[in-house]
Structures are given as C-alpha cells and as structure tokens.
Amino acid sequence: MGNPVAHSRSPEIHQMFAAQASIKIAYQRIQVDVGGFAQAVSNFQANGGQGLNITVPFKVEAWELCDVLCERAQTARAVNTLWFDNAAIHGDNTDGTGLANDILSNLQCPICDKRLLLLGAGGAVRGVLGQLLTHRPASVVISNRTVDKAVELVQRFRKLTQCNLRGCGFEEVKGLHVDIVINGTAASLRGEIPPLPPLHINDEALAYDMVYADRPTAFMNWASDLGFNKISDGLGMLVEQAAESFHIWHNVRPQTAPVIRTLRSGA
Numbered sequence: 001m002g003n004p005v006a007h008s009r010s011p012e013i014h015q016m017f018a019a020q021a022s023i024k025i026a027y028q029r030i031q032v033d034v035g036g037f038a039q040a041v042s043n044f045q046a047n048g049g050q051g052l053n054i055t056v057p058f059k060v061e062a063w064e065l066c067d068v069l070c071e072r073a074q075t076a077r078a079v080n081t082l083w084f085d086n087a088a089i090h091g092d093n094t095d096g097t098g099l100a101n102d103i104l105s106n107l108q109c110p111i112c113d114k115r116l117l118l119l120g121a122g123g124a125v126r127g128v129l130g131q132l133l134t135h136r137p138a139s140v141v142i143s144n145r146t147v148d149k150a151v152e153l154v155q156r157f158r159k160l161t162q163c164n165l166r167g168c169g170f171e172e173v174k175g176l177h178v179d180i181v182i183n184g185t186a187a188s189l190r191g192e193i194p195p196l197p198p199l200h201i202n203d204e205a206l207a208y209d210m211v212y213a214d215r216p217t218a219f220m221n222w223a224s225d226l227g228f229n230k231i232s233d234g235l236g237m238l239v240e241q242a243a244e245s246f247h248i249w250h251n252v253r254p255q256t257a258p259v260i261r262t263l264r265s266g267a
C-alpha cells in the first residue's frame with residue numbers, strides 16, 4: 001500500500017521469491033488515498049489479506065496502527081511490513097536490515113569502524129539508522145536541509161550507540177572524511193542532489209543512493225565526478241528489505257542475488 005504505488009517493483013520481486021519457494025501468492029499494488037489508510041488496512045484484513053508492505057507516505061501511520069511492534073519498528077517509529085495474528089496487527093521495519101545486507105553482502109563493504117555520512121532526516125533515514133548503528137560504525141553524521149530534523153534524530157538515537165553521532169546542515173560537512181555516504185533524501189526523485197560541499201574520500205569509499213532508477217541518479221553522477229570508485233543505487237536495498245518481509249510472512253529466506261540480477265537485466 002502506498003501513494004503513489006504504480007512504480008513499485010515489489011510485486012515482481014515477491015513473485016520471484018514465491019517461485020523460488022514454490023509458494024503461490026497474490027501480491028498486488030494497492031493505491032490508498034491520503035486519510036484512508038486505516039480503513040484500507042481494515043478492508044484488506046476483512047477480505048482475507050495476510051500481509052502488507054507499506055510505502056510512502058503511510059509508514060508512520062502503519063506504526064501507529066500496530067498492536068504489536070518488533071524492536072526495529074519501535075526504534076524507527078515507522079513500519080513497512082504488516083501481518084495479522086487473529087485480530088492483532090503486527091508490524092516490523094525491514095528497510096534498515098535491507099540496506100545493511102546490501103552494503104555488507106552484495107557490495108562487500110564493511111560498516112564496522114567506518115565513517116558514515118547520511119544525507120536526509122526523513123522516514124528513510126529514520127528507518128535505517130538504528131540498524132546501521134548495530135554494525136558499530138566509527139562515526140555517523142546526519143546532514144539535512146532542515147537542520148533541526150537531523151539534530152532531533154541524533155538526540156533520539158544517541159542512547160543506542162557508543163559511536164560519534166552528530167547532526168548538521170549540508171555546508172557543515174565540508175572537508176569531512178567519509179568512508180560511506182548514503183543519500184536518503186528525496187532529491188534524486190526530481191533529478192536533483194543536495195547542495196553538498198567537497199568531501200575527503202579514499203579509494204574504498206562507497207556512495208549509495210537509496211533511490212533506484214534504470215539509469216544513474218543525479219547523486220550517483222555527483223559521486224562519480226567526486227572520484228568515488230564504488231557507487232550504487234538502492235535496488236539491492238529494495239530486494240533485501242523485500243526478502244526480510246518474505247521471511248517474516250512465509251518463514252522462508254529467499255535468494256536475493258538472482259532477483260537483483262534479473263531486475264538489473266531489465267527482464
């Protein structure tokens with residue numbers, strides 16, 4: 001469920017997972033009007049629906065609607081996966097695990113002891129921050145257009161980490177030494193990039209855009225110009241978070257690599 005949802009590749013991904021596991025599923029995009037989310041979930045449940053993924057802009061409403069929350073969702077205060085146990089609505093957030101799995105397993109980039117720069121302080125960054133911190137980075141800087149939102153996130157997550165965590169605006173990251181920079185702003189969706197000053201990077205540094213597209217995003221082009229050797233969009237994250245949801249619903253852990261390959265090939 002989301003709004004908009006027509007662009008979502010999740011139905012293809014879940015059908016590929018279901019084929020691997022020889023499970024028959026019906027997984028469809030449901031466009032929901034703003035203001036109609038709780039009713040839409042109730043209708044879905046009443047019609048025998050068993051699980052839901054939630055995307056923009058309903059992840060916070062989904063969190064509020066849950067009777068039972070997993071720790072990841074509680075920390076994020078946002079939910080992207082719902083399921084039902086009798087009348088109770090259960091919620092989890094698989095975005096952070098999806099991002100961490102993509103960086104660690106698919107891209108083979110360690111997070112432990114690395115210096116992270118997160119751009120943005122909206123739902124996406126809030127959803128992944130807790131999981132990234134569990135991988136014990138050396139430092140995390142959250143840089144956002146609206147500085148107060150970055151500072152508020154830092155205040156809330158500080159108690160979860162020993163690492164150096166700080167929030168600031170874009171100008172203040174000038175000359176920062178970073179190993180991994182993750183774009184969690186919605187700027188790429190409009191072909192824009194945050195107004196970033198130059199950063200210090202080394203040959204192993206990774207630039208990661210949570211947005212996925214069939215061609216390099218504006219952020220990926222910026223990273224290439226700055227000399228990053230490792231650059232990725234968010235398709236792997238999308239598939240990895242879907243795999244976590246699939247595991248919750250079906251108790252089967254699907255293989256993600258062939259699904260990512262198929263999606264990248266445009267098949």
Ligand SMILES: NC(=O)c1ccc[n+]([C@@H]2O[C@H](COP(=O)([O-])OP(=O)(O)OC[C@H]3O[C@@H](n4cnc5c(N)ncnc54)[C@H](OP(=O)(O)O)[C@@H]3O)[C@@H](O)[C@H]2O)c1
Binds near residue numbers: 185187194235
């Ligand atoms: N690959 C995946 O599986 C996955 C999962 C989740 C999200 N995402 C992507 O992550 C992105 C962010 O989603 P969200 O849920 O966090 O959205 P959101 O809650 O609306 O937050 C948007 C963020 O982007 C910033 N922003 C927007 N336009 C900007 C611009 N032109 N320049 C600089 N900053 C700008 C906002 O800054 P202000 O606070 O100043 O407004 C805010 O920090 C979306 O593109 C979404 O598709 C991908």
